[in-house]
Amino acid sequence: MEIPVVRNVLEANDRIAGRLRADFARRGTLVLNLISSPGSGKTSLLERTLNDLAGEFRMAVIEGDLQTDNDARRVAASGAQAVQINTEGGCHLNSSMVSEALQALDCDGLDILFIENVGNLVCPTEFDCGEDAKIALLSVTEGDDKPQKYPYLFHKAKAMILNKIDLLPYVDFDVKKARAHACALNADLAVMEVSCRNHEGLEDWYEWLRAAAKAKKEAAHE
Amino acid sequence: MEIPVVRNVLEANDRIAGRLRADFARRGTLVLNLISSPGSGKTSLLERTLNDLAGEFRMAVIEGDLQTDNDARRVAASGAQAVQINTEGGCHLNSSMVSEALQALDCDGLDILFIENVGNLVCPTEFDCGEDAKIALLSVTEGDDKPQKYPYLFHKAKAMILNKIDLLPYVDFDVKKARAHACALNADLAVMEVSCRNHEGLEDWYEWLRAAAKAKKEAAHE
Numbered sequence: 001m002e003i004p005v006v007r008n009v010l011e012a013n014d015r016i017a018g019r020l021r022a023d024f025a026r027r028g029t030l031v032l033n034l035i036s037s038p039g040s041g042k043t044s045l046l047e048r049t050l051n052d053l054a055g056e057f058r059m060a061v062i063e064g065d066l067q068t069d070n071d072a073r074r075v076a077a078s079g080a081q082a083v084q085i086n087t088e089g090g091c092h093l094n095s096s097m098v099s100e101a102l103q104a105l106d107c108d109g110l111d112i113l114f115i116e117n118v119g120n121l122v123c124p125t126e127f128d129c130g131e132d133a134k135i136a137l138l139s140v141t142e143g144d145d146k147p148q149k150y151p152y153l154f155h156k157a158k159a160m161i162l163n164k165i166d167l168l169p170y171v172d173f174d175v176k177k178a179r180a181h182a183c184a185l186n187a188d189l190a191v192m193e194v195s196c197r198n199h200e201g202l203e204d205w206y207e208w209l210r211a212a213a214k215a216k217k218e219a220a221h222e
Numbered sequence: 223m224e225i226p227v228v229r230n231v232l233e234a235n236d237r238i239a240g241r242l243r244a245d246f247a248r249r250g251t252l253v254l255n256l257i258s259s260p261g262s263g264k265t266s267l268l269e270r271t272l273n274d275l276a277g278e279f280r281m282a283v284i285e286g287d288l289q290t291d292n293d294a295r296r297v298a299a300s301g302a303q304a305v306q307i308n309t310e311g312g313c314h315l316n317s318s319m320v321s322e323a324l325q326a327l328d329c330d331g332l333d334i335l336f337i338e339n340v341g342n343l344v345c346p347t348e349f350d351c352g353e354d355a356k357i358a359l360l361s362v363t364e365g366d367d368k369p370q371k372y373p374y375l376f377h378k379a380k381a382m383i384l385n386k387i388d389l390l391p392y393v394d395f396d397v398k399k400a401r402a403h404a405c406a407l408n409a410d411l412a413v414m415e416v417s418c419r420n421h422e423g424l425e426d427w428y429e430w431l432r433a434a435a436k437a438k439k440e441a442a443h444e
Contacts, residue, residue: 038364039361066344068371070367121260121342141261142363150260151288152288166392167392
């Protein structure tokens with residue numbers, strides 16, 4: 001009884017996501033869906049990125065949380081446009097929530113739209129939000145076994161950001177093992193090691209963003 | 223269309239959970255449902271507890287994960303009975319999974335049954351597994367805002383274990399703030415600060431366990 005209903009919900013979600021994707025393809029806006037456990041550093045990564053690349057790109061953020069607008073306020077401090085979605089208990093964003101949130105954004109000339117999903121390694125993976133790529137964040141405090149234990153996200157993501165590498169001396173985290181597990185699920189996964197706290201490695205992420213934004217823009221002009 | 227189905231699923235879940243709860247009440251077995259983000263240290267806490275209290279209690283563990291039996295193997299190394307549930311993508315355990323897993327356990331004379339839920343701060347909170355208490359784990363690397371941002375778990379839990387306090391010098395985590403947010407949601411919440419890495423604070427958790435197991439046993443004999 002459960003399965004057919006879940007399928008209908010996913011099909012409806014995919015239809016709306018398809019419309020969002022077509023719209024952003026026309027505009028040449030790169031759309032990234034950031035997914036991780038709670039507290040892996042999605043908001044911190046966005047704060048850094050919005051500040052550091054403010055001169056290069058026009059960026060906006062859709063924040064998903066069960067409650068509070070803490071994260072939208074944090075990212076809006078950079079000057080970027082930000083909208084908060086409160087799911088009121090919902091464990092993931094979906095394409096209709098994103099579609100609704102877009103009403104509150106000025107999408108003209110937008111280079112990059114970041115969607116920060118609800119902190120959850122499982123459910124957000126299943127709901128397409130019209131993005132070009134899912135970005136998986138994993139903090140080194142969570143353990144190197146996470147790609148193996150939560151394979152769906154790492155299988156689908158285009159990039160994995162290993163965050164909080166400044167804490168590596170204080171935790172038992174084998175970077176090689178985490179990379180190997182993730183890349184076994186997904187040979188094309190780009191892996192970047194960063195610390196949002198001390199800025200280490202962020203330039204690799206910015207290079208990845210620049211290349212992806214450029215490719216999206218070029219495809220729109222073809 | 224979605225809501226009635228979810229309600230049916232939850233009602234069916236609650237019926238099975240009620241039967242499990244009645245059975246464990248008769249046996250005097252304390253049942254605890256451990257819920258946290260991925261990587262907060264649920265398995266590490268169980269490893270410590272099973273080893274340190276092996277002489278005091280007969281304990282067993284039901285492990286929930288999307289994939290792998292890593293965690294069941296880790297806890298079974300203590301000599302305790304362990305069963306692994308693989309949800310194959312499911313983001314939480316439910317009472318019928320627990321009921322099924324119990325077939326593989328010898329529950330005679332069991333003092334404490336630990337259910338380690340799938341790492342997720344949202345969905346596991348909604349599905350009663352027949353437990354006496356939900357135990358929320360929060361690691362200090364996840365940020366002190368998590369009780370505020372994921373209020374449902376902290377509202378329902380009987381205890382919150384702040385784990386990885388050995389990392390406090392290296393992260394921006396305000397213990398007072400996390401405690402205040404959690405206790406604002408739930409005035410009766412027991413809060414324990416521990417490090418599974420260096421054993422700090424574990425005795426507080428063990429005292430809590432002893433009291434809860436004793437109360438359960440006494441209620442069964444009344």
